[in-house]
């Protein structure tokens with residue numbers, strides 16, 4: 309196999325392993341710096357966005373910088389419509405070597421990695437990503453993500469089936485990107501702790517929605533979020549536990565009457581009547597009274 313293909317496949321395999329247990333596919337800059345190819349260190353991401361490691365002739369990745377603090381990217385106009393993603397050229401010269409590199413990858417139909425920055429040093433990794441169109445007039449290219457089990461090099465033409473699959477995977481990738489952004493903001497606001505029990509292990513924490521995101525009022529803003537551990541998240545979503553607009557925790561009546569082991573006793577029942585232990589320090593990030601009220605009405609109905 310030629311070096312370029314071997315390198316790309318090694319990168320995708322390595323990233324697949326690295327992200328295997330992470331539902332959000334987030335990787336850190338530090339982790340990325342530990343990649344090695346045939347015993348040699350190889351850099352996978354660059355500060356300039358479009359990155360070509362010294363081992364290759366063409367770029368291995370494109371990266372989007374994390375949003376500035378206080379902004380809640382991504383916005384749809386930044387990521388492109390429907391089943392595609394948009395990526396801006398480096399600068400305004402279509403002949404800049406980085407832009408030429410992307411064009412060559414497009415012609416050769418070779419995949420790369422798309423790193424989307426969600427906060428300083430943390431990226432969601434999308435791979436394999438194909439550059440499917442070059443748009444010099446808009447100074448941008450179109451990207452599509454494909455299924456990691458289907459890496460293809462220089463396919464002569466993309467069949468309808470492959471095209472449909474890429475659109476599907478890209479739409480799912482965008483959803484992941486929005487969720488990862490929401491999670492990162494909620495985790496930071498709650499200082500990586502469960503609002504109900506104060507548990508501080510990020511791998512056991514979720515960014516829960518107060519009003520679900522399928523509801524038009526279920527905005528992906530921190531004020532509609534709660535950092536909850538896995539058990540309290542599930543208990544909240546199934547109305548075993550409710551939180552009223554004054555941040556007081558309520559446990560459903562039939563659960564309070566139930567006698568069982570320490571998990572039910574200490575993990576659930578003892579929270580009844582307590583206030584949330586952790587809320588964001590910034591007022592505008594605290595759980596919205598209006599949204600808590602909407603959601604608490606549903607808990608009441610279940611009670």
Ligand SMILES: [Zn+2]
Pocket residue numbers: 502503504505506507536537538539540
């Ligand atoms: Zn908890």
